[in-house]
Amino acid sequence: MRKITTDIAIVGAGSAGLCAAYQARSAGAEVLVIDENHRPGGQLFKQLHKFFGSSAHRAGTRGYVIGRELLERVEKSGVTVWLDSVVYGMEKDRSIGVIHDGENIVVDAKKVIVATGAKENYMAFPGSTLPGVMGAGAAQTMVNINRVLPGKRIVMLGSGNVGLIVSYQLMQAGADVLAIVEAAPKIGGYGVHAGKIRRAGVPILVGHTITRAIGEKEVEKVEIAEVDDHFRPIPGTEQIIEADTICLAVGLNPMTELLWMAGCRFCFIPAFGGHVPMHDANMETTVQGLYVAGDVTGVEEASSAMEEGNLAGVSAAASLGLLTFEAAEERRKEILGRLDTLRSGMFGERRRTAKEKQLAETAAYEAGRRE
Amino acid sequence: MRVAKHPILDDLDQSKKVTIYYNGKPIEALEGEPIASALINAGIRSFRLTQRRHEPRGIFCAIGRCTDCKMIVDGVANTRTCVTPVRDGMRVETQDGVGRFEKPAGTAEGDGRP
Ligand SMILES: Cc1cc2nc3c(=O)[nH]c(=O)nc-3n(C[C@H](O)[C@H](O)[C@H](O)COP(=O)(O)OP(=O)(O)OC[C@H]3O[C@@H](n4cnc5c(N)ncnc54)[C@H](O)[C@@H]3O)c2cc1C
Ligand code: FES
Numbered sequence: 268m269r270k271i272t273t274d275i276a277i278v279g280a281g282s283a284g285l286c287a288a289y290q291a292r293s294a295g296a297e298v299l300v301i302d303e304n305h306r307p308g309g310q311l312f313k314q315l316h317k318f319f320g321s322s323a324h325r326a327g328t329r330g331y332v333i334g335r336e337l338l339e340r341v342e343k344s345g346v347t348v349w350l351d352s353v354v355y356g357m358e359k360d361r362s363i364g365v366i367h368d369g370e371n372i373v374v375d376a377k378k379v380i381v382a383t384g385a386k387e388n389y390m391a392f393p394g395s396t397l398p399g400v401m402g403a404g405a406a407q408t409m410v411n412i413n414r415v416l417p418g419k420r421i422v423m424l425g426s427g428n429v430g431l432i433v434s435y436q437l438m439q440a441g442a443d444v445l446a447i448v449e450a451a452p453k454i455g456g457y458g459v460h461a462g463k464i465r466r467a468g469v470p471i472l473v474g475h476t477i478t479r480a481i482g483e484k485e486v487e488k489v490e491i492a493e494v495d496d497h498f499r500p501i502p503g504t505e506q507i508i509e510a511d512t513i514c515l516a517v518g519l520n521p522m523t524e525l526l527w528m529a530g531c532r533f534c535f536i537p538a539f540g541g542h543v544p545m546h547d548a549n550m551e552t553t554v555q556g557l558y559v560a561g562d563v564t565g566v567e568e569a570s571s572a573m574e575e576g577n578l579a580g581v582s583a584a585a586s587l588g589l590l591t592f593e594a595a596e597e598r599r600k601e602i603l604g605r606l607d608t609l610r611s612g613m614f615g616e617r618r619r620t621a622k623e624k625q626l627a628e629t630a631a632y633e634a635g636r637r638e
Numbered sequence: 639m640r641v642a643k644h645p646i647l648d649d650l651d652q653s654k655k656v657t658i659y660y661n662g663k664p665i666e667a668l669e670g671e672p673i674a675s676a677l678i679n680a681g682i683r684s685f686r687l688t689q690r691r692h693e694p695r696g697i698f699c700a701i702g703r704c705t706d707c708k709m710i711v712d713g714v715a716n717t718r719t720c721v722t723p724v725r726d727g728m729r730v731e732t733q734d735g736v737g738r739f740e741k742p743a744g745t746a747e748g749d750g751r752p
Contacts, residue, residue, distance in 0.1 A: 303702065303721070304702075304721070305670075305721070305723060310701075315646050315647070329646070331647075386699060386701070386703040386704070387698075387699055387703075389698070389704075396693060396695060397694070397696075398683040398684045398685070398694050398695060398696025398697075399683055399696065400698070401696070401697055401698050401699075401700070402698060402699050402700070404699070404700070404701070405697055405698060405699050405700035405701070405720075406700075408700040408701060409675060409678065409697075409700055410641050411647070413671055413672060413674075413675035413700075414640060414641040414642075414644075414647075414650045414671075414675075415639065415640060415641065415671075415675040415678050415679045416639045416640075416641060416678075417678055417697070419639070439644065439645050439646065440641040440644065441639070441641060484684055484694050485683050485684060485694065485696070522703070
């Protein structure tokens with residue numbers, strides 16, 4: 268088995284990984300980014316909606332445009348990128364196993380940044396395993412990246428931002444979205460997104476759930492019903508919708524497998540999608556020299572993933588002595604300021620509280636370890 | 639159905655076509671696209687059958703995470719079709735159960751079971 272060494276290895280070429288790579292490379296580190304995808308960018312290139320936030324976050328610019336610019340910067344910076352290369356494991360000493368070009372290679376890096384993103388949650392109901400039931404992100408990938416309609420008549424479950432955004436993008440691609448079904452008594456996502464959907468004439472049915480997908484070999488119809496205060500379907504309220512596809516927008520959960528293998532400590536934060544790695548303000552986990560960034564640290568969105576990537580890249584480079592303490596502190600302060608803006612407002616507060624809890628749990632663990 | 643025209647994205651480049659074989663039947667695909675999208679475009683949504691009850695499954699995540707889309711591709715079982723690009727002449731077959739690997743020449747027969 269061939270072994271190679273580098274300064275910083277980054278797993279994942281999504282928003283977080285690419286930003287981390289750019290920062291670390293700009294500071295002078297030798298950087299290797301590894302992604303199992305055929306194309307870099309992670310989930311960024313399927314995000315056609317305009318981003319929120321301040322002007323520093325390119326508010327009003329569409330996600331895939333931001334992705335294109337980021338990629339260009341990274342390519343120019345001299346980072347090495349391995350695509351079509353899967354990281355299948357990580358040892359306690361942070362060495363990582365990669366299949367690259369059909370060859371099994373061990374990458375021994377001085378610092379490792381894991382930015383593997385998140386995957387979509389599943390929800391079980393009778394018929395939910397039928398072909399035609401898929402994640403909302405899967406449908407988004409199909410229409411915006413692969414340019415194929417995964418269905419013509421769609422029912423969306425979940426009215427958070429992903430459910431609302433993807434419904435709109437499915438319509439832009441030519442599908443009919445028949446309804447957005449939401450069990451909670453009110454819409455989960457931003458008012459702007461919901462407004463666009465409503466103006467397009469799609470009903471958002473709050474206080475409803477999908478009770479059944481009906482079909483022999485694939486989805487042919489969908490049964491929905493009203494729910495009571497405990498989210499139980501109310502008998503007698505069932506309705507049938509003639510849909511061929513169900514999209515589930517019921518949250519994401521971090522892809523933490525490599526971090527568990529490496530022996531990172533975790534804490535449980537439901538607002539972030541479940542078990543998330545403990546990390547300090549520099550994005551370093553409880554395993555020294557192992558950093559995290561983006562959705563793998565707790566599910567947020569692309570802008571915050573990019574900022575966490577910046578932070579991890581700067582911190583890893585600084586720990587190699589490539590930046591002076593003062594220079595690193597100055598950059599970190601800027602990045603943290605921008606992250607703070609992203610984690611404010613009606614929807615941001617919840618994520619801010621969750622991040623504060625994660626940092627506090629990490630600090631408590633580290634204090635206990637030093638005793 | 640292809641998303642050829644789009645209000646935001648450029649027109650889809652359909653100039654480079656390849657042919658793949660789905661259970662022996664020729665299907666047109668676009669160079670570089672994943673197998674799953676070529677199949678869905680051809681109206682095929684059921685990709686494999688489960689081991690015990692032989693129930694059909696199709697794509698769920700489309701980003702290589704869930705393995706619900708696995709098929710036998712050029713003889714290799716458990717290939718995730720949502721992240722495997724098409725190649726001209728590729729053979730793609732429905733996988734029934736856990737899947738067997740084709741016996742490589744000169745070796746004892748192996749199957750996909752752990
Ligand atoms: C399908 C999907 C659609 C989404 N759509 C939206 C949306 O429309 N709007 C929104 O605000 N948010 C959306 N999100 C949330 C999105 O995750 C964030 O916006 C942001 O892009 C996360 O960036 P990231 O860099 O942390 O992860 P990602 O962009 O997911 O990047 C992670 C990368 O790591 C790679 N990787 C993972 N494991 C390995 C491994 N073992 N070996 C090699 N490579 C590996 C993956 O291939 C991927 O490219 C979506 C998420 C998903 C999963
Ligand atoms: S659909 Fe999930 S791995 Fe292909």
